[in-house]
Amino acid sequence: MKNKPLATFSSIVPDLKDYLRGKMRGYKSTINEAPIDLKTLDPKTEILGCFVDSHVDKSVFDKLKKLKMIATFSTGYDHIDLKEAKRRGIPVCNVPTYGENTVAQHAMALMLALSRKLFQSVKRVKEGVYDYHGLRGFDLKGKTIGVIGTGHIGIHLIDMLDGFEANVVAYDAFPNKDLEKDHAFTYVSLDKLLKESDIISLHVPLFPTTYHMINDKALNKMKDGVHIINTARGGLIDPEAMVYALENGKVGGLAVDVLEEENYIAHPEKIDKKTTPEEIRASLMENIIIDHPNTIITPHNAFNSTEALKRIFDTSVENIKAFSAGEIQNDVTKPKKKK
Incomplete structure (x- = not known):
């Protein structure tokens, strides 16, 4: 992918914004502290990064006509409409292990x-x-x-x-x-x-x-x-x-x-x-x-250590960079390859 895609990230805590921004150097990125809000979501978004507090349903897909890939900052992915992602051919890449x-x-x-x-x-x-x-x-x-x-x-x-x-x-x-x-x-x-x-x-x-x-x-x-x-x-x-x-x-x-x-x-x-x-x-x-x-x-806080969050961002950015290079990894819309 010659031109780096526009990435939009949600629910990024303030003290780790610079860490994520540094990892995404060279990409056009919008980093938000709040979960996904359909009203303010940039329709030009090509890569969407989100935590489990953002529900990515059909309405999100409908708004993001240019969406090419979703990077979920989690192992689980029940907050994303996988059927809709599969129907549109959009990979959903997770973080298999982090914490x-x-x-x-x-x-x-x-x-x-x-x-x-x-x-x-x-x-x-x-x-x-x-x-x-x-x-x-x-x-x-x-x-x-x-x-x-x-x-x-x-x-x-x-x-x-x-x-x-x-x-x-x-x-x-x-x-x-x-x-x-x-x-x-x-x-x-x-x-x-x-x-x-x-x-x-x-x-x-x-x-x-x-x-x-x-x-x-x-x-x-x-x-x-x-x-x-x-x-x-x-x-x-x-x-x-x-x-x-x-x-x-x-x-x-x-x-x-x-x-x-x-x-x-x-x-x-x-x-x-x-x-x-x-x-x-x-x-x-x-x-x-x-x-x-x-x-x-406790308020869905088990994942929330500084070290774990950095590991989440590290793997998610690796997923994004692999996608940009034409090598999709950790895509949960595809069946796992047997070892």
């Missing part, structure tokens, strides 16, 4: 925070009450911890848990038996994991097959008082089922970094006539979850 240790650390932090009632402890002291009564936690040592998904993040968490002397079991739709040899865990069926785990941590993508995988049926199989961690995708958990499970004590603690309707949680003013009753109900249920005393909710 497996970063996200795993956040999951570990949430797990420790739940086990030692850290949020309640800090809150109590800041409110002027210096008293530990009612704040008893539990040890991770000897507990059975179920990890659903043994990709990069799941395996990093498993390695961290080894230091806590926990009994780790895992489920994966496509188990890699070689991983069992090098890491301290055992593959089990999903049913067995749900029934035997004291703590469950979710590390799978959001697909039709995983949507609301933590639902009434799954919750009923779990131990009473189970603790659940989710740093993957909000849609993995049925929020209505979770509200009832928290209320009746089936779930003793929930710590999540993602919500199914986090766009409406962050921006309730966006709820309008186009919002479906299902979306409104899910949003209401998630507000109840946020306010529940046995939950910890």
